[in-house]
Amino acid sequence: MAWSTQQLATIANTTVNTVRHYHRIGLLPQPERSGNGYKRYGIPHLVRLLRIRRLRELGIALTQIAAMDHDDAASLDELRSLDAELSTTIERLTRVRAELALLLAHEVPAQTPPGFAEMAQEFSPRQQSLLAVYATVFDEPTLEAFRRALSDPDPTDEEFDRLPADATDADVADLARRMAPAARRQRRDHPELVDAAERSPHGEAAAGLILAHAVVELYNPAQLRVLQRLDQIRQDDAPADRP
Structure with missing residues (x-):
């Protein structure tokens, strides 16, 4: 036929x-x-x-x-190679689906990095934006240390986020004073976060500029003054921290 x-x-x-x-x-x-x-x-x-x-x-x-x-051997090698490639693809897609499930379950923005979905649900839009910036600037160990630090929030964190732009100098000074103990604990318990820009995949200089831009654009003037006071407190603490 x-x-x-x-x-x-x-x-x-x-x-x-x-x-x-x-x-x-x-x-x-x-x-x-x-x-x-x-x-x-x-x-x-x-x-x-x-x-x-x-x-x-x-x-x-x-x-x-x-x-x-x-070449029958080449044929089998090609199939084995395809199988390995598909296995890698399936693992990646499985991981992506798991991450999507968390994003959807907690209704958080798509830019929320892995491991942060549950806590990011409680973040303000400003905090979510900062988190996205940190996720691209920090290396993986630093980002993991940051996640651990965020899992133990201080009551003053929310006060700082709600601080109005026209807060008085007295309010700024008082909040900075009350935030200082938490800042000291963070430096003690999470030393990876100290000078984190040094280990950034972008390089220290570029990472510093990115973080500086984020802080200036996302925080209001009163919040920036609080951060300045906290930095001054940190500098005043430095001699006592040295052996």
Whole structure:
């Protein structure tokens, strides 16, 4: 029995154009022709076409299929390589789905980094924006230390976030004084956060500029004054911290 190009394509569940394309690139051998010039395809052509379709379904490129045809060992190696690639892809997609589930469950912004979804639910928009900046500036150990620090919040954190831009000097000084013990504990319990910019993937100088821009643009004038007072307190503490 012999089939025409259309009949072969129909049996293999493909198209005439696909069959012709495989002829052009040398993947499918040309069949014999009948006396009237029509192509006459047989079982070997059908099996060959089904093999090509199956390998394409498995994700093998046409150029790779050509190389596999002449070496059974190469064919198996290609399948093993594809299997390893798919395994990596599945692991990545599984991780992404888990992260998406947390983002959706806690209704937090998409830029929330892994590990922060649950706590970010309670963050203000300003805090969420800062967190996104920190996630790109800090290296992984520093970001993990930051996550641990955030898991033990101080009551003054919320006061600082709500501090109005027109807060008086007395209010600023009082808040800075009450925030200082928490700042000291953070330096003691999470030393990775001290001079964190030094270990940034962006480099210390670039990281410092990014953080400075974020602070200036996201905090209001009164909050910036609180931070300045806290930095002064830190500097005053420094001699006592030295051995």
